[in-house]
Amino acid sequence: MAQLIADRRDVDFVLHEQIGMVDHESFDEFNKKTIDLIVSEARNLAIKEILPTFKDGDEIGCKLENGKVTVPESFKRAWNLYCEGEWLAMCDDPEVGGQGMPKLVGCAALEYMVGANSAFMLYYGMTHGAAKLVEAFGTEDQKKRYMKKMFAGVWGGTMLLTESEAGSDVGALTTTATKKADGTYSIQGSKIFISAGDHDLCENIIHPVLARIDGAPAGTRGISLFLVPKYHVNDDGNLGDFNNIVCTGLEHKMGIHGNATASLSLGEKGECIGTLLGEENKGMAAMFRMMNEARAFVGMQGFAVASAAYMYALDYSRNRVQGKYLLAGKDPAAKNVTIIRHPDVKRQLLNMKVYTEGMRSLIYYYGKCSDIVRITDDERLRADTSALIEVLTPVVKGYVTDKALEVCSHGVQVYGGYGYISEYPVEQLMRDSRIFMIYEGTNGIQAMDLIGRKLGMNKGKSFKYFIDQMRKTIEEAKAIEGIEALVEKVDHAVSRLEALAQKIGQRARSEKVLNAYAFAHPFLEVTGDVTFAWMHLWRASVAAPRLVEKVGSLEKKAVAAKAEKNKDAAFYAGQIESARFFIHTLLPAAYGKMDAILEGDSCVEDILDVSFGSK
Amino acid sequence: MAQLIADRRDVDFVLHEQIGMVDHESFDEFNKKTIDLIVSEARNLAIKEILPTFKDGDEIGCKLENGKVTVPESFKRAWNLYCEGEWLAMCDDPEVGGQGMPKLVGCAALEYMVGANSAFMLYYGMTHGAAKLVEAFGTEDQKKRYMKKMFAGVWGGTMLLTESEAGSDVGALTTTATKKADGTYSIQGSKIFISAGDHDLCENIIHPVLARIDGAPAGTRGISLFLVPKYHVNDDGNLGDFNNIVCTGLEHKMGIHGNATASLSLGEKGECIGTLLGEENKGMAAMFRMMNEARAFVGMQGFAVASAAYMYALDYSRNRVQGKYLLAGKDPAAKNVTIIRHPDVKRQLLNMKVYTEGMRSLIYYYGKCSDIVRITDDERLRADTSALIEVLTPVVKGYVTDKALEVCSHGVQVYGGYGYISEYPVEQLMRDSRIFMIYEGTNGIQAMDLIGRKLGMNKGKSFKYFIDQMRKTIEEAKAIEGIEALVEKVDHAVSRLEALAQKIGQRARSEKVLNAYAFAHPFLEVTGDVTFAWMHLWRASVAAPRLVEKVGSLEKKAVAAKAEKNKDAAFYAGQIESARFFIHTLLPAAYGKMDAILEGDSCVEDILDVSFGSK
Structure with a gap:
């Protein structure tokens, strides 16, 4: 059977032969055998459960009806299995409910799952990012109330930055936060382009929201971060009243139809209450702390989708028979050959191969750097590696996603006319991939x-x-x-x-x-x-x-x-x-x-x- | 008001200042004033009548229901006006019902019309190409029966080459033609990816079909060309019986939804009769004679769509306010500026500008070369220019369409997140443009x-x-x-x-x-x-x-x-x-x-x- 999504031999090569695990006692339990098992499990889940949702995501998409946002039905089973397998917090601390897995290994697992359906895995990405914000900046109460359920995928997460007049220029936002007598804030405003902004995968969604406290300075220096649940969470952990975050529309997009890109209105028809996450006016700083991870995840999306396109195109080129071998000349007895034998097709496949491999090496290397920063005992190494991560982030996000579109486009070209029709997966992969060059900066x-x-x-x-x-x-x-x-x-x-x-x-x-x-x-x-x-x-x-x-x-x-x-x-x-x-x-x-x-x-x-x- | 589709000043520059008309008496009537009128007329039609069909094409698309293929309703009015204006044969000989316009001027007219809706104008392209085949290879009877109605757009045309196992390798086709006693042929086979293959814009469709006469050699040397009408045409010019060309499906594509990409079955449930067009076993040679024109038209599609994307992105960048001017530094009093002032946006716009302009010059130049070949009295110049056209064709088709996708992608990027949603036209332009790299070779x-x-x-x-x-x-x-x-x-x-x-x-x-x-x-x-x-x-x-x-x-x-x-x-x-x-x-x-x-x-x-x- 053809390999799907990723070339397992290359995954193993990068994991064990090229990059290699950080040598540290806290990773002792992750020997080669364990890692192999983890990657195989992730691949199984990706191929057997997530990949079957790929087309549903595109064709059924998300729907807003009677104020409710629904995802394709097949997403729910995949999400539940994904959460049950405790994949969402695979690399997080056991303290917060995670598996403590090295990020390097997490890369291999993620690659399969994102490559199977990037729109689906964006629900993971948004939830995980929001949970990390709570972990990093939350009060004990906020953590207790929200964090573990988010890391378990029981509740979803998002990130409410963008407004219609505040995209790349976040500092222009106009959502307001008015302090109430009990210390909570009343939030009012409208946000757009919110990935995973509303859906029925989870019973609650916890929104980190950027807003300006009344009287705060203009620009980025006056922005604070709030935690705003879709439904209030009572002290006993049960869900309370609706918090007046209303989905006012879903975008019709070129791709990633399976992810709900929502416009959300906060506090328009009833009070919407949030609690401050971190310090007043330090919202941008908090966002920046999470930015590398968020951007690296977009790089991962580009990479995984490119890898999937390569696997499909390679398989197609090995099976599609068309035209004679160039060196057969005009020999009328010459049989037609598989298209992988034509130099121009080979050139395109090599293009796809080398970019996909370059991406895998870079992204896994970046994962290992994150591991070093997390566990090394060498302060100098930690500082250097942190700085290296900063330098690599624009390459991982920007260069990788630019090239991912090119790889997907090559994939379409290798299929010829078939590449342009939705019967074959490369058509969707190319459309899906175009967003990665845009979002998260x-x-x-x-x-x-x-x-x-x-x-x-x-x-x-x-x-x-x-x-x-x-x-x-x-x-x-x-x-x-x-x-x-x-x-x-x-x-x-x-x-x-x-x-x-x-x-x-x-x-x-x-x-x-x-x-x-x-x-x-x-x-x-x-x-x-x-x-x-x-x-x-x-x-x-x-x-x-x-x-x-x-x-x-x-x-x-x-x-x-x-x-x-x-x-x-x-x-x-x-x-x-x-x-x-x-x-x-x-x-x-x-x-x-x-x-x-x-x-x-x-x-x-x-x-x-x-x-x-x-x- | 912002310019739409094309920059008229640049169109005029290339027409009159850079390339210039061929100096020949047969073009005497086309002075600058006449040309300006023609281009203005074409622009009006494009903007007022064709452009409004752009979104319908994408969102409604073509439908196959109860064996009938329909185009969006708005296409019909636009088609009728387009045909009434006698645009379809604007550059063809008056003898066949054309306007005898120079191709160079035709480029300017086409640019506006194709840029308004490339999927719509593909009905023109296919019809015109088929009519040219009849003009070049038809018998008197074939010409009399079909040609003028095709050049007038009353009847449509197509080109039936591709089969599921014969794409780039046309010689592998298996459609058969069996000679009947009356000299006509009974055609049997299945064709796929037929642009404008079936639709309700015209009451009849005349299909040039590549097929192999029983007993003919294998490969390209045994391929003949046939003229096969959807409905038979009686000697009095009226429509006769259905000729058993059945649309078995329409492709779901990344873009150009407004053009019906049909699978057609010929002669499966009843006889399908065609007449030989040109000589037996010379079908490929006939196709080759039409190939330059067909490929140049694909280059035109890439160019026109790129030009439209540039116009939209330019207009957007002049109106969208986001972020401060780089040299404003940290001045809190600095106002936000339109995004055209940001260096990275300017770089992208310049990219779009220079490729669009390069395309315009090259394609108009190619048009002028065609004019030279048609009218020059200098045999040496004709031969040289014919050869030049041969050399330029792969650049016009291949390089232009590769770059067209890039230009459209830049267009999406200039819009940021808005570029990815279908509310703005660049999203569709990018999807539409991806086919140009594939079809016609x-x-x-x-x-x-x-x-x-x-x-x-x-x-x-x-x-x-x-x-x-x-x-x-x-x-x-x-x-x-x-x-x-x-x-x-x-x-x-x-x-x-x-x-x-x-x-x-x-x-x-x-x-x-x-x-x-x-x-x-x-x-x-x-x-x-x-x-x-x-x-x-x-x-x-x-x-x-x-x-x-x-x-x-x-x-x-x-x-x-x-x-x-x-x-x-x-x-x-x-x-x-x-x-x-x-x-x-x-x-x-x-x-x-x-x-x-x-x-x-x-x-x-x-x-x-x-x-x-x-x-």
């Missing part, structure tokens, strides 16, 4: 974050630490036979990126700041390109010696002969090919882009509004 | 056509002629003050493309043919990049002297001051900015891609099927 915002905040963090030392990690891999790879050309090229790429980062960092601090921001997205793109080159070199440096072990040499014919019979040899050979394709064939375009960024033509700053076209 | 097929057929055509002289046309523009631009840097860069780009074309052409004829084809699509991409650089240099070389005329110099401040008050100055300044952005900022990436093609790493050929992932 558009990719333009990510690019500005990289240039404006991350490059200069700790006086540039954080970015330098990121460069150093790449250099470490390069140094280690120098000892490996057979990958010399790859090492040399990646070494060059990293040096060019480092030099470019200094230039554009200077530009961002100079009077040419507009120019720096005009090249923010191209800079994010080349940073991502070099990061993926790094990941592929790392993969190749692990794979090459193992391939030699299996085959006896790296000689082409010997490798091919062995690979046809031996799955490991085939896999390792595929790793070298991926690295070659990415580094020799795709990476050179990044140099052209770097040249353009370096030159920094001022066209974007110079062009006048009127010159874009008459009004 | 996937863009992979286009790339192979460029490498495999066009590069070597006339021993490479055709491609050389294409290069020469670029050089001519470069030479002329050398005389223009103020664009020296642009000239130098495009000169370099053209030289690099020429050298690369020689190398990859050689490779395609060597034992490294697989390698050449593995780089076919990247080669198409850089060919398109350089073509667009050429078009932008051409534009700048026209605009620069006119800007000097308006302003007195090209000095930045003087230009800006004048441009704020004078629309022409603003437009010409925008042309220089476009050229700068494309040539300085986007073109460098093409050099990196060229380096990779030159290096020609053999990874695509080398990787084994098993190394893509286990089965």
Whole structure:
């Protein structure tokens, strides 16, 4: 049977051979066997229970009828099984009801589940993020009242930031909070684009809401965070009255129809009461603490959907017979072949393969970094790794989701006309994937974050630490036979990126700041390109010696002969090919882009509004 | 009011200032005033009558009920007005009922109409293509019976090539034609993915059908073309019996819902009769004669949809207020600004602008080439220009539609979250645009056509002629003050493309043919990049002297001051900015891609099927 959603061999490779677990006693119980079991369980749940909801999500979608929002019926069984399996808090502390699993392992589990239905797993994402807010900033009472039920998925969570005039500019929001005599707040306002904003998967939904306390300063400095339940929760834990959060509409979207994107009105026809979460006017700071996790989860969505598209396209190309082999020439006796044998299809599949693999390595690596920050006893390492996470976040969110759309689009193309119709899954995957470039901060915002905040963090030392990690891999790879050309090229790429980062960092601090921001997205793109080159070199440096072990040499014919019979040899050979394709064939375009960024033509700053076209 | 669909000033610039009409007596009646009237009429029809059908097409779509296919009701009025205006055959000979308009002018008219609703205009495209087949290959009887009604849009047309096992590989088709005693043929088979395959816009549909006559050779050499009406047409021109072409299903697609993509069964429950169109076993040759026009029309679709997306995004960015101006720093008194002032949004708009403009210049230029071939008295010029059309076709179809998706995706991004919901038009435009990369030969097929057929055509002289046309523009631009840097860069780009074309052409004829084809699509991409650089240099070389005329110099401040008050100055300044952005900022990436093609790493050929992932 064809592999679905993800290539398990590659998942295992990244988990055990490339990235590897943090070596720490608190992870002792997570030996290879345990991890394998966890990943297999997650895969089973994903394929048997979540994947069957994929089409329902798209075709039935969410409905708002008589004030009630419903999800497709099949979502409920999948949600219950997902919660019963205690997956929602798999990586959280046992204290809050979690399983304490390493994030690295969590990545593998999530990859399968998100790849099965990203719209469905957004209910998890929103609930988990909201629960983490309660864990981080909640009072004892708030925790007791809400937290465990959220981590268990009994109650859902959301995040109410966006308003119609406050999207990327959160500080413009107008929702108000008026303090009452009992210390609670009366909330009034309208929020839009609320993912998982209302639904019938859970009996209650706990909304973290950004609002401005009466008299608070304008802009982001006057924003506070509140916890506002859909139904009040009594002291005994039972549900009380409706809290006047009304769903006023659901958006009709290009994709992720299975997730309810709601407009919510708070306190319009009856009082809506919330409690302060964290400190007054510190709402933005609280949001920022959760932002890396939220953005990384969007990167995960892009990655998982791309991986699924790759698996489908690969399987299709191995079964679809169309046209003769190019080298058959005009031989009338030549039989038609499967399309994977056509060079242009192979090129597209390789494209999909190398981006999917780059994403997997980067995202798992990011997961491991989170593990290090959580458990290491080495303070210096913790600080460095925290900073590394900051630098990597825009790449994980922005670059990965940009490329995810491209991978899905390749998937459509490999299917040809069939790719455009909803009978095949790639059509939906491509539509679903388009939102990832937008929500949790558009990719333009990510690019500005990289240039404006991350490059200069700790006086540039954080970015330098990121460069150093790449250099470490390069140094280690120098000892490996057979990958010399790859090492040399990646070494060059990293040096060019480092030099470019200094230039554009200077530009961002100079009077040419507009120019720096005009090249923010191209800079994010080349940073991502070099990061993926790094990941592929790392993969190749692990794979090459193992391939030699299996085959006896790296000689082409010997490798091919062995690979046809031996799955490991085939896999390792595929790793070298991926690295070659990415580094020799795709990476050179990044140099052209770097040249353009370096030159920094001022066209974007110079062009006048009127010159874009008459009004 | 904001401009819709296309920037009229740019349309006029390309028509009259950049490309210009072929100087020939048969076009004498098409002076500037007449052309302006035609374009204004087309724009009116597009905006007032076709654009209102855009959403209906998507939301209501086509329906198959009780064996009947219906289009949205609003399509009918628009179709009737479109036909009454005699737009369908606007560029065809008066003899066949056409208006004899230059194709160059037709481009401008089509751009508005296709940009208003590409799914709707596909009914035109299919009908026109079928009518041209009848015109080119029909007997007197066939012409008399069908042609004029098709050119008038009273009857529709289609093209029945694809079968479930014969897509890109047309030669694999299995539909049969059995000769009857009266010389007609009994047709049997099933066709899929038939655009405009069945509908209620017209009382009859005339299907050109590819089928194999009993006993004909296998593959493409045994394919014949037939004319098969939905309803028989009696000698008196009235409709006769149903011809047993049954619509068995409509595809559910990502986009272009307004066009019926039908599965058709021929002769299954009753005889289906067709007449031979052209010669026996020469069906593929006939198709090939129509192919350039069909492919150019797909390029037009990509372009027009991209242009519409740009107009919408530009208008949105001028009205949407969000966030403070970057240079306002932390000034709390600073007001929020329209998003067009943010560098990252401007960068995206410039991206959309330069690709849309490049498309417009290229497609209009292609239209002019068609005019030359049709009317020139210079045989040598006709032959050269015919060959140039062959070389340009894969760029017009492949490169333009690849970039059209990107432009639409930028459009979605400029709108942010609003871009993803169907309340705004860019969401639909992006979905609609995705098919253009697939139908009429996937863009992979286009790339192979460029490498495999066009590069070597006339021993490479055709491609050389294409290069020469670029050089001519470069030479002329050398005389223009103020664009020296642009000239130098495009000169370099053209030289690099020429050298690369020689190398990859050689490779395609060597034992490294697989390698050449593995780089076919990247080669198409850089060919398109350089073509667009050429078009932008051409534009700048026209605009620069006119800007000097308006302003007195090209000095930045003087230009800006004048441009704020004078629309022409603003437009010409925008042309220089476009050229700068494309040539300085986007073109460098093409050099990196060229380096990779030159290096020609053999990874695509080398990787084994098993190394893509286990089965």
